[in-house]
Structures are given as C-alpha cells and as structure tokens.
Amino acid sequence: MNKKKLLVSALLLTFVFTACKHKSQATSGTATDSTKTEKTVTPNETKNTNAQILGRPEVPILCYHRIADGKKSEYAVTPATFAAQMKILADSGYHAILPAQLYDYLVYNKSLPEKPVMITFDDSRVEHAAVAAPILEKLGFKGVFFIMTITYNKKNYMTTEQIATLAKAGHTVGLHSWDHTMVIKYKDDADWQKQAVEPKKKLEKIVAQAVDYWAYPNGVYDHKGAAELSKHFKLAFTLISKRDTVYPLQTVRRMLATEGTPQGLLKSMRRTFGKKH
Numbered sequence: 423m424n425k426k427k428l429l430v431s432a433l434l435l436t437f438v439f440t441a442c443k444h445k446s447q448a449t450s451g452t453a454t455d456s457t458k459t460e461k462t463v464t465p466n467e468t469k470n471t472n473a474q475i476l477g478r479p480e481v482p483i484l485c486y487h488r489i490a491d492g493k494k495s496e497y498a499v500t501p502a503t504f505a506a507q508m509k510i511l512a513d514s515g516y517h518a519i520l521p522a523q524l525y526d527y528l529v530y531n532k533s534l535p536e537k538p539v540m541i542t543f544d545d546s547r548v549e550h551a552a553v554a555a556p557i558l559e560k561l562g563f564k565g566v567f568f569i570m571t572i573t574y575n576k577k578n579y580m581t582t583e584q585i586a587t588l589a590k591a592g593h594t595v596g597l598h599s600w601d602h603t604m605v606i607k608y609k610d611d612a613d614w615q616k617q618a619v620e621p622k623k624k625l626e627k628i629v630a631q632a633v634d635y636w637a638y639p640n641g642v643y644d645h646k647g648a649a650e651l652s653k654h655f656k657l658a659f660t661l662i663s664k665r666d667t668v669y670p671l672q673t674v675r676r677m678l679a680t681e682g683t684p685q686g687l688l689k690s691m692r693r694t695f696g697k698k699h
C-alpha cells in the first residue's frame with residue numbers, strides 16, 4: 423500500500439468511526455445526560471439520606487385511570503391512545519421498571535436500565551387487566567396496579583382472580599386505599615386501620631406476596647399521612663405535588679398520562695421529570 427492509499431484508508435476509518443459514534447449518540451437519546459449525572463454515584467450498602475434521595479434524578483412515572491372510548495376527561499384515554507403511547511415508549515428504547523427497582527435506585531443508588539419509565543394504574547378498573555396488561559405484556563413491559571379494595575369483584579372492576587393473575591405475571595400490585603377516601607381525611611387510628619392496614623393484609627393474601635407500595639387517592643397527601651404510611655409502605659406515590667423533604671419515599675411524583683399524541687406524552691414526560699433519564 424502506498425502512502426497516499428494509507429492516508430485515504432486512515433481518513434476513511436476516521437470517518438466511519440465518527441459516523442458510528444454520532445449514530446450511537448443519536449440513538450441512545452438522553453443517555454449522555456444520565457451518564458453525566460450518574461458517574462459520581464456508586465451503589466452503597468447503607469441507606470441514602472433524604473437529601474441524597476431527593477438529589478437522585480427523577481424517573482418518569484405515568485399514571486392511568488380509565489382506558490375506554492368515549493370518555494372526555496383528563497382521567498381517561500382511549501385504548502388506541504394507550505396502545506400508541508406504550509408503543510412509542512418501546513420504540514424509543516424505554517424500559518418499564520417496577521417500584522422495587524425504583525426503591526433500590528433511590529435508597530441504595532442501584533442502577534436502572536437505560537431510559538427507565540414506570541407505568542401505573544389507579545382504581546382497579548377491569549380494563550387494566552383486560553386491555554392494558556395484554557398491551558404491556560406484548561411489549562415486554564410490566565405495570566403497577568393500585569387497587570382500591572372496596573371494588574373487589576364489582577361490576578367494571580377487577581376480580582380478585584384478575585388481580586392475582588397480574589401479580590403472578592410479574593406486575594406489581596399496590597394499594598390505593600379501601601374506598602378512595604383521601605389520606606388528609608383520616609382522623610384516627612381506626613381510619614388508618616380501615617383504609618390502609620386491613621386492606622393491605624387482605625390484598626397480600628390475594629396476591630400471595632407483600633404489598634409494599636401505596637398510591638394516594640386523588641394524589642393528595644400531607645406530612646402526617648406520609649409519616650403514617652412510612653410505617654407500612656416502602657414507597658407511596660402522589661401526582662404532581664412537591665415532595666416532602668422528610669418523607670421523599672412516601673411522596674414519589676407521578677404524572678397523569680392524558681389523551682393526546684404519543685409524541686406529546688414524551689414531551690410532557692421530559693417537561694415534568696427532566697431529561698436526566
């Protein structure tokens with residue numbers, strides 16, 4: 423090979439290398455951001471302080487309620503919209519994580535898959551088992567289903583068997599109170615027993631595993647409620663509220679996934695939770 427040919431090959435190689443680099447950067451999306459933030463954090467054996475927990479980049483968490491046609495409400499999306507929103511997450515390289523992973527990430531700095539997202543469902547509607555779970559499963563996603571236990575086996579709500587099946591399939595089942603009374607209205611220990619402690623025990627029997635996660639009815643919490651929940655649940659989920667500085671694990675933020683384009687969903691996820699993941 424003469425000198426000129428060598429030079430050309432070297433240039434070509436450089437070009438190919440640069441092109442690949444650009445391509446991988448482009449396809450990994452926000453990965454460069456998360457590498458930047460993660461590099462100083464290593465997994466630890468001892469629990470993070472509240473300040474450290476609050477300092478971890480937030481994971482986008484979506485919250486769905488009704489999945490049905492013909493409902494005009496910010497608490498409803500059509501099955502077609504839900505399917506399209508899940509598809510864009512899968513196509514964009516998102517990985518659906520579960521609360522146990524989020525807990526280890528927040529408390530012990532354990533790593534998460536690239537582009538993590540959590541997909542949650544409130545109110546134990548029957549379409550969560552009938553419509554949502556099959557769509558998730560086809561894409562290799564797992565979901566988190568928060569049950570208000572007064573609805574067991576009622577019309578339009580999941581049966582206890584459907585709830586058990588979700589848990590068996592590897593989804594996470596959490597508690598959403600007994601009858602959807604907001605935490606700020608629980609006056610005494612009897613209320614806590616009725617809304618949280620007893621329903622948790624019953625739900626654990628149904629799913630044959632621990633129920634460690636809570637979603638606040640209406641997303642509404644107060645400091646006292648977060649403190650009480652910390653005795654019974656590893657994590658509790660709000661909607662878009664400010665996190666409690668003493669109980670960050672009991673005030674994990676979620677956003678409502680509303681009717682709209684799949685691209686719109688990705689945009690609001692970034693707007694709400696930042697671009698660190």
Ligand SMILES: [Zn+2]
Nearest residue numbers: 544545639640
């Ligand atoms: Zn609810």
